[in-house]
Amino acid sequence: MSVDKETAVYSGIGHTNGSFITDRPGLELVRSRITSDIRTAVENAGADGVVVAMSGGIDSTVTAALAVEAVGSDRVLGLGLPCHKSEAAGVSEARTIADGFGIEFEEIQLRPVLEAFERTVADEIDDRESDADRPYERNHAVGNVTARLRMIAAYYAANRQRRLVLGTANRSELLLGYFTKYGDGAADRYPIGDLYKTEVRALAKRIGIPKRIVSKAPSAGFWADQTDADELGATYDVIDPLLQRLVDEGLTAGDAADILEVDRETARSIAWLCAETAHKRSIPATPGIADRAVE
Numbered sequence: 001m002s003v004d005k006e007t008a009v010y011s012g013i014g015h016t017n018g019s020f021i022t023d024r025p026g027l028e029l030v031r032s033r034i035t036s037d038i039r040t041a042v043e044n045a046g047a048d049g050v051v052v053a054m055s056g057g058i059d060s061t062v063t064a065a066l067a068v069e070a071v072g073s074d075r076v077l078g079l080g081l082p083c084h085k086s087e088a089a090g091v092s093e094a095r096t097i098a099d100g101f102g103i104e105f106e107e108i109q110l111r112p113v114l115e116a117f118e119r120t121v122a123d124e125i126d127d128r129e130s131d132a133d134r135p136y137e138r139n140h141a142v143g144n145v146t147a148r149l150r151m152i153a154a155y156y157a158a159n160r161q162r163r164l165v166l167g168t169a170n171r172s173e174l175l176l177g178y179f180t181k182y183g184d185g186a187a188d189r190y191p192i193g194d195l196y197k198t199e200v201r202a203l204a205k206r207i208g209i210p211k212r213i214v215s216k217a218p219s220a221g222f223w224a225d226q227t228d229a230d231e232l233g234a235t236y237d238v239i240d241p242l243l244q245r246l247v248d249e250g251l252t253a254g255d256a257a258d259i260l261e262v263d264r265e266t267a268r269s270i271a272w273l274c275a276e277t278a279h280k281r282s283i284p285a286t287p288g289i290a291d292r293a294v295e
Helices: 024-045 058-071 085-101 111-125 128-133 135-161 171-176 197-206 228-232 236-248 253-260 264-276
Strands: 049-053 076-080 104-107 163-165
Touching: 024 049, 024 058, 024 163, 024 197, 049 058, 049 135, 058 076, 058 085, 058 197, 076 085, 076 135, 085 104, 111 135, 135 163, 171 197, 171 236, 171 264, 197 236, 228 236, 236 253, 236 264, 253 264
Parallel strands: 049 076, 049 163, 076 104
Antiparallel strands: none
């Protein structure tokens, strides 16, 4: 299988630890390329800085750290955007990180906004009988609303302060469609979007992100106790090598599973997620009348 995706990082950077970039020279090249990309994007847009929604997790922490390197701490705004009580620790961590980076940080509680949405929109649309039989689907729908509310807040801040929004998705998440369309999938730039989760962890260690953040179980924070592994059916230690074989090398799910000695059902599930979420990685198509398709 194949997934079309241009990268801004991999070209010219060698792989010395399998096909993951985890060695010191490779990571320093990645670091330089990403910071240069952020700096250029800000300059080209005539922006005054960047906004990063910070959860206290590894992806947003690495993104914020690279942004500070790129444009300076005085031009980076961190936003803590909690919606559930379970996120209190993460937001506290994000504030601590922001203080350490010397960047401005604002915490905005989104729970009242979500509750207003549920009263005024969801209650009018939801089918109560269907919801009783499929509560998991409603959890996902509300989780997507939460992600979109966070991006509304980020873009409001960006608009008001002439900044760009930096997304925090990594390559693993993008290839799996593990993000909300027009939610955390909306951004002006994805600084770590070319890096598999495995590589983000290596880069985090390289730039000195605290161990407690690097080792934290990945979570989208949509609801209490939610984790990426539970949602995706495997950890990134399994997912990333599979994605490399499926996407970068174009192997079948069966061949990738055999090479990696991974359960074939898991490999097929990852391949299906990658294929079925391709629409999330492209802008909506037009009919292409008179060859006017927007590219």
